[in-house]
Amino acid sequence: QQPVQSPQAVILREGEDAVINCSSSKALYSVHWYRQKHGEAPVFLMILLKGGEQKGHDKISASFNEKKQQSSLYLTASQLSYSGTYFCGTKALTQGGSEKLVFGKGTKLTVNP
Amino acid sequence: DAGVTQSPTHLIKTRGQHVTLRCSPISGHKSVSWYQQVLGQGPQFIFQYYEKEERGRGNFPDRFSARQFPNYSSELNVNALLLGDSALYLCASSSRTGGYANTGELFFGEGSRLTVL
Numbered sequence: 001q002q003p004v005q006s007p008q009a010v011i012l013r014e015g016e017d018a019v020i021n022c023s024s025s026k027a028l029y030s031v032h033w034y035r036q037k038h039g040e041a042p043v044f045l046m047i048l049l050k051g052g053e054q055k056g057h058d059k060i061s062a063s064f065n066e067k068k069q070q071s072s073l074y075l076t077a078s079q080l081s082y083s084g085t086y087f088c089g090t091k092a093l094t095q096g097g098s099e100k101l102v103f104g105k106g107t108k109l110t111v112n113p
Numbered sequence: 114d115a116g117v118t119q120s121p122t123h124l125i126k127t128r129g130q131h132v133t134l135r136c137s138p139i140s141g142h143k144s145v146s147w148y149q150q151v152l153g154q155g156p157q158f159i160f161q162y163y164e165k166e167e168r169g170r171g172n173f174p175d176r177f178s179a180r181q182f183p184n185y186s187s188e189l190n191v192n193a194l195l196l197g198d199s200a201l202y203l204c205a206s207s208s209r210t211g212g213y214a215n216t217g218e219l220f221f222g223e224g225s226r227l228t229v230l
Binding site: 002030032034039040041042043044047087089091094095096098099100101102103104105106 | 116117146153154155156157158161167168169170171203216217218219220221222223224
């Protein structure tokens with residue numbers, strides 16, 4: 001089951017804040033966040049492994065609410081370098097029983113000067 | 114240290130042809146996964162290989178196959194190409210082990226962009 005991300009797109013001015021949400025209709029055991037800049041590879045940001053966990057990476061932080069089956073990514077005082085598409089991924093099982101990541105459709109963030 | 118490298122970076126094929134995409138993981142990583150990313154969508158899991166064995170397969174037809182070599186590099190093969198196979202094919206490596214390697218930190222290559230005409 002693919003996680004749902006919102007909003008689909010957001011445009012900011014440098015220094016503004018943004019929140020990107022990721023929710024699932026199934027139980028979430030972990031949430032993975034990646035950023036992909038145009039024409040580049042997705043880059044790992046962070047993993048949240050348990051409910052209530054919060055993590056930070058520079059001025060980007062995230063929370064995980066296990067009960068609500070959702071995670072939020074917070075971008076504070078955005079910089080031009082934050083522009084890109086943000087994907088959340090959730091864990092699922094393959095037919096063979098190993099784990100895989102199922103990614104949402106992404107949230108495109110544009111930071112303007 | 115070199116990151117994940119993929120080749121070719123771009124290629125154009127016609128319907129019915131077959132394609133082979135190659136991936137070299139980060140040195141020391143034994144797990145390689147393949148993802149398909151259609152424009153405007155998130156990456157979709159195709160295969161995971163660990164120690165030359167297939168550990169996971171996504172919902173893709175049998176036209177898609179892959180293998181991993183003793184040096185942990187990998188190739189993805191797609192036969193009987195369809196227009197819908199046009200996408201960016203991403204390879205990711207992980208330092209985690211076994212069937213759990215796909216849910217740790219993934220290091221992605223820049224991908225092979227396949228266009229099917």
